Amino acid sequence: MANFLIVEARFYGHLNDMLIAGAKAALESAGHSAEVVTVPGALEVPGAISMAAESDRYDGFVAIGVVIRGETYHFEIVAGESARALMALTMDSLAIGNGILTTENETQAIARADPAQGDKGGEAAKAAMRLLELRDEFA
Numbered sequence: 001m002a003n004f005l006i007v008e009a010r011f012y013g014h015l016n017d018m019l020i021a022g023a024k025a026a027l028e029s030a031g032h033s034a035e036v037v038t039v040p041g042a043l044e045v046p047g048a049i050s051m052a053a054e055s056d057r058y059d060g061f062v063a064i065g066v067v068i069r070g071e072t073y074h075f076e077i078v079a080g081e082s083a084r085a086l087m088a089l090t091m092d093s094l095a096i097g098n099g100i101l102t103t104e105n106e107t108q109a110i111a112r113a114d115p116a117q118g119d120k121g122g123e124a125a126k127a128a129m130r131l132l133e134l135r136d137e138f139a
């Protein structure tokens with residue numbers, strides 16, 4: 001059994017609840033444990049994962065959040081920089097699944113957050129589990 005940390009950017013609580021449900025279902029059905037911590041937004045998720053990784057308490061990580069385009073360029077920054085930073089951490093051999101949705105509107109987000117539809121939370125958890133498997137295989 002591995003211990004995973006779900007780091008959620010709780011910008012849209014109701015959407016996160018669906019994403020986290022999907023992620024937890026995937027992790028727990030595979031026999032793993034999951035803890036959840038909350039940060040304000042997607043830009044804080046990579047930093048929180050980096051800090052948590054230094055503790056050696058967690059085998060893998062799932063990033064959860066929703067970024068919905070507004071009126072300004074900020075969407076590109078939040079969506080792009082959170083993804084870029086998560087990729088950089090993954091390239092540093094951390095087993096991370098990225099379940100941060102980046103959508104044009106809430107309808108698109110719901111369709112992807114709902115475990116009975118797109119289940120992107122579960123998908124991100126499965127990606128993290130696969131990376132952890134590979135890290136163990138390559139060790």
Ligand SMILES: Nc1c(NC[C@H](O)[C@H](O)[C@H](O)CO)[nH]c(=O)[nH]c1=O
Pocket residue numbers: 009010011040041042043044065066067068069078
């Ligand atoms: N607009 C969204 C944000 N923005 C907040 C940033 O992520 C960050 O918390 C702030 O800039 C302070 O550093 N975050 C989301 O997760 N989703 C959004 O739609």
Ligand SMILES: CC(=O)[C@@H](O)COP(=O)(O)O
Pocket residue numbers: 067068069070071072073074075076078
């Ligand atoms: C993704 C965002 O940062 C967005 O929610 C902010 O909205 P706005 O660009 O209208 O300030």
